[in-house]
Amino acid sequence: MIEIGEVTVPAATVARLPYYLRALRDLTREGVDTTSSSELAERSGVGSAQLRKDLSYLGSFGTRGVGYDVESLSSYIAAALGLGSEHRLAIVGVGNLGHALANYSGYAARGFCLVALLDADPSVVGREAAGLVVEHVDELERVLGERDVSMVILATPGSAAQAVAERVVACGVREILSFSPVALQLPDDVVVRSVDVAGELQILAFHAAARNAQQGDGVARPDGPSTPRAPAEVGKNSVT
Numbered sequence: 001m002i003e004i005g006e007v008t009v010p011a012a013t014v015a016r017l018p019y020y021l022r023a024l025r026d027l028t029r030e031g032v033d034t035t036s037s038s039e040l041a042e043r044s045g046v047g048s049a050q051l052r053k054d055l056s057y058l059g060s061f062g063t064r065g066v067g068y069d070v071e072s073l074s075s076y077i078a079a080a081l082g083l084g085s086e087h088r089l090a091i092v093g094v095g096n097l098g099h100a101l102a103n104y105s106g107y108a109a110r111g112f113c114l115v116a117l118l119d120a121d122p123s124v125v126g127r128e129a130a131g132l133v134v135e136h137v138d139e140l141e142r143v144l145g146e147r148d149v150s151m152v153i154l155a156t157p158g159s160a161a162q163a164v165a166e167r168v169v170a171c172g173v174r175e176i177l178s179f180s181p182v183a184l185q186l187p188d189d190v191v192v193r194s195v196d197v198a199g200e201l202q203i204l205a206f207h208a209a210a211r212n213a214q215q216g217d218g219v220a221r222p223d224g225p226s227t228p229r230a231p232a233e234v235g236k237n238s239v240t
């Protein structure tokens with residue numbers, strides 16, 4: 001459970017809030033003032049019962065027969081996610097992945113500002129990406145301090161990740177998004193979100209194997225004699 005202001009919300013609900021916010025902002029762009037739970041759920045890729053339950057943790061929203069006010073629900077979720085204030089991001093490790101992440105154009109629209117790129121390789125340092133010059137990781141403490149960085153994306157090889165993460169934390173950063181394939185050992189008050197594309201693909205492969213086994217097409221079941229059951233879904237695009 002995670003405390004947001006005066007309410008306590010399950011971590012899985014917090015993880016779905018960005019999807020609701022994105023759907024609400026799309027509706028705003030389309031000039032829609034009110035929406036139903038079923039429309040918002042559909043656009044967010046979750047079931048409408050799940051959506052109503054998630055929103056009930058935050059408070060009482062929506063009017064029976066009218067639906068949700070898009071603008072006010074959007075503002076409320078943005079505030080709950082701490083997006084009222086800008087988050088300043090740094091990327092450490094500007095290789096294939098870090099470079100692609102640097103060039104993602106969606107940060108600003110969602111309340112983030114990329115302010116620094118750092119790498120250890122002298123042939124990468126000094127290059128430009130996303131309008132920033134890559135700086136040497138030896139300068140990490142100075143750069144994070146001067147640019148007031150509050151979140152770091154870690155895209156170094158696994159072998160460097162722990163040491164870099166410890167330095168990042170020593171600078172006062174408490175939120176890290178890690179792509180490095182290692183379990184980081186950091187103080188309890190540091191929040192690490194790890195992204196593992198291959199792991200997600202393995203989960204999809206599990207679902208494919210389960211579907212094939214259920215259809216009896218001769219494909220081996222992934223785990224023993226009973227037909228495997230897929231983990232609970234929250235919608236067509238499972239957001240957990």
Ligand SMILES: NC(=O)c1ccc[n+]([C@@H]2O[C@H](COP(=O)([O-])OP(=O)(O)OC[C@H]3O[C@@H](n4cnc5c(N)ncnc54)[C@H](O)[C@@H]3O)[C@@H](O)[C@H]2O)c1
Nearest residue numbers: 093094095096097119120121137156157158160195196197
């Ligand atoms: N989680 C995922 O789904 C996923 C997907 C792709 C890659 N990865 C992981 O992301 C990481 C980066 O992958 P990539 O393909 O960009 O690799 P890459 O080798 O292209 O880039 C890694 C970069 O990190 C830099 N680096 C090395 N040590 C450093 C240090 N101490 N401080 C700062 N920078 C340092 C290197 O100079 C290089 O530029 C790897 O750990 C990889 O396994 C994860």
